[in-house]
Amino acid sequence: MHHHLILRVVSKMLIPPILLYALYVQFHGDFGPGGGFQAGVIFAVAFILYGIVFSLDHLRRAVPPHVVRRFVALGLLIYAGVGVANLLLGGNFLDYSTLAHDPKHGQHYGIILVELGVGITVAAVMISIFFAFASRPPTIKDTDW
Amino acid sequence: MEAFIDIVLFGFLILTAIAIMRLRNLFAVVMLSGVFSLLSAGLFVVMDAVDVAFTEAAVGAGISTVLMLGTMAMTSREEKPPVHNRLFSFAIAVVVGAALIYGTTDMPPFGAADTPVHQHVGPDYIERTPKEIGVPNIVTAVLASYRGFDTLGEVAVIFTAGIAVIVLLHGRTRPARSADARKKGKDA
Numbered sequence: 001m002h003h004h005l006i007l008r009v010v011s012k013m014l015i016p017p018i019l020l021y022a023l024y025v026q027f028h029g030d031f032g033p034g035g036g037f038q039a040g041v042i043f044a045v046a047f048i049l050y051g052i053v054f055s056l057d058h059l060r061r062a063v064p065p066h067v068v069r070r071f072v073a074l075g076l077l078i079y080a081g082v083g084v085a086n087l088l089l090g091g092n093f094l095d096y097s098t099l100a101h102d103p104k105h106g107q108h109y110g111i112i113l114v115e116l117g118v119g120i121t122v123a124a125v126m127i128s129i130f131f132a133f134a135s136r137p138p139t140i141k142d143t144d145w
Numbered sequence: 146m147e148a149f150i151d152i153v154l155f156g157f158l159i160l161t162a163i164a165i166m167r168l169r170n171l172f173a174v175v176m177l178s179g180v181f182s183l184l185s186a187g188l189f190v191v192m193d194a195v196d197v198a199f200t201e202a203a204v205g206a207g208i209s210t211v212l213m214l215g216t217m218a219m220t221s222r223e224e225k226p227p228v229h230n231r232l233f234s235f236a237i238a239v240v241v242g243a244a245l246i247y248g249t250t251d252m253p254p255f256g257a258a259d260t261p262v263h264q265h266v267g268p269d270y271i272e273r274t275p276k277e278i279g280v281p282n283i284v285t286a287v288l289a290s291y292r293g294f295d296t297l298g299e300v301a302v303i304f305t306a307g308i309a310v311i312v313l314l315h316g317r318t319r320p321a322r323s324a325d326a327r328k329k330g331k332d333a
Binding site: 114 | 212
């Protein structure tokens with residue numbers, strides 16, 4: 001898509017706000033609509049947009065596929081790790097009240113951590129799936145779109 | 146006013162569905178499925194289910210459209226003419242649709258306060274969340290804390306799906322030549 005000047009300029013302006021919005025959705029999910037799932041998808045969209053409009057090689061330089069694959073597992077590990085931490089602190093699995101003195105604060109920390117895990121896994125899986133599909137040879141020429 | 150918005154949204158939904166059925170160009174079909182998801186997200190907003198609407202807009206209209214386009218790049222852009230008897234497909238669609246509509250007649254009217262779900266579970270969460278969790282968004286409290294184990298399972302599903310796609314498609318990319326041969330050492 002080298003010749004699409006307008007697309008390139010507009011995406012360059014759009015990608016930072018998309019990332020910022022994803023972070024807002026991620027960390028504001030306990031007050032407004034949203035949470036890890038939505039934030040992860042929005043976060044991934046910013047990278048996928050970059051990969052489509054610029055090139056897959058640009059995207060590979062920004063986020064190497066083997067690093068993204070590590071993050072796929074990291075998110076799930078954070079989520080399950082919070083549960084194991086609760087067990088070690090003497091509570092039930094995923095009973096966040098044990099995370100702090102005040103059970104309410106513990107619940108809040110737990111929700112934020114768990115949502116972070118969800119967001120990381122979702123974003124990494126979406127980017128990985130895009131890599132997997134996009135790195136196969138396209139049968140449609142760029143000019144056909 | 147709300148009824149008017151409902152009618153407009155449902156009308157567009159039906160029009161989009163008919164257009165998707167009749168079109169043979171897959172690029173247009175993928176785009177129209179994105180439109181369909183966005184219209185559904187609008188309907189969810191009207192029903193006050195903002196969290197669901199948000200997910201539908203982000204996942205249905207956003208990322209799945211992109212992934213469908215990526216998939217389409219590997220296949221043809223035109224749908225093949227159907228080989229089955231069209232009358233048979235039509236009959237199946239009518240029977241399934243009739244069964245679904247028959248099923249809805251047993252459902253309580255939308256927003257009815259005396260349904261079981263609004264008598265036990267709903268009020269319980271609304272009452273307990275400010276005391277036990279202290280999070281304003283009760284949907285988040287239910288998803289991440291009360292039903293935290295379910296959500297862990299959902300994340301595991303996404304994880305498994307991602308791993309499956311990586312395993313299926315990775316390493317079977319272009320035959321190792323020039324650029325790929327150089328990258329192969331890094332990626333493997």
